[in-house]
Amino acid sequence: MARINKNLLVRGASGHMGKQFVYRKHGNNTIMAKMPEVNPNQVITEDQHKVRDLFAEAATYAKGAITDPELKAEYKKKAKPGRTAYNIAARDYLKPPVVQSINVAQYTGAIGSKIEISAKDDFRVVSVEVAVYSAAGVIVERGNAILNPINRNKWIYTATTQNAALAANVVRAIALDLPGNVGELEVTL
Numbered sequence: 001m002a003r004i005n006k007n008l009l010v011r012g013a014s015g016h017m018g019k020q021f022v023y024r025k026h027g028n029n030t031i032m033a034k035m036p037e038v039n040p041n042q043v044i045t046e047d048q049h050k051v052r053d054l055f056a057e058a059a060t061y062a063k064g065a066i067t068d069p070e071l072k073a074e075y076k077k078k079a080k081p082g083r084t085a086y087n088i089a090a091r092d093y094l095k096p097p098v099v100q101s102i103n104v105a106q107y108t109g110a111i112g113s114k115i116e117i118s119a120k121d122d123f124r125v126v127s128v129e130v131a132v133y134s135a136a137g138v139i140v141e142r143g144n145a146i147l148n149p150i151n152r153n154k155w156i157y158t159a160t161t162q163n164a165a166l167a168a169n170v171v172r173a174i175a176l177d178l179p180g181n182v183g184e185l186e187v188t189l
Helices: 046-065 069-078 085-094
Strands: 002-004 015-017 021-026 029-034 098-103 114-120 125-133 139-144 154-158 170-177 182-188
Touching: 046 069, 046 085, 069 085, 098 170, 114 125, 114 170, 125 154
Parallel strands: 098 182
Antiparallel strands: 002 029, 015 021, 021 029, 098 114, 114 154, 125 139, 125 170, 170 182
């Protein structure tokens, strides 16, 4: 693979030449590489189909995301040199958010007690839903956590229902990112 920066003849070129070389534009660089070889006898497995479908969905999301000028600008801010808003949007689609921890130290079962959730994403977590289940698996309460304005990886859920029997209760947090990917974690009290 060769990078071509100052050659006026091929700078900005894309496509192939004589089925031997491929020119691609990557950021401000033009890259020349050997033409990829395709084996016509290759059998595509079910897993390969799934991965190809996933990447096609990511491309569709990224194309749609960059048509919105505000969203495109946000993705572009996150892009490092040589990357585009499209690249970041596609990566955002492929990487779900992660709920790193659920802190129940301040949750007493009383109305107004707090549950703190730490959730992050490569771009942005847009919402975190918290649900508390009894030991029998019955939902005690459910609602959205509020983003901490100072530490933007922390979300705070404030209890709205009295819960007298905390033993073996389960607290589940579900984080959602901009493309709609889900990350979740649960802890038992």
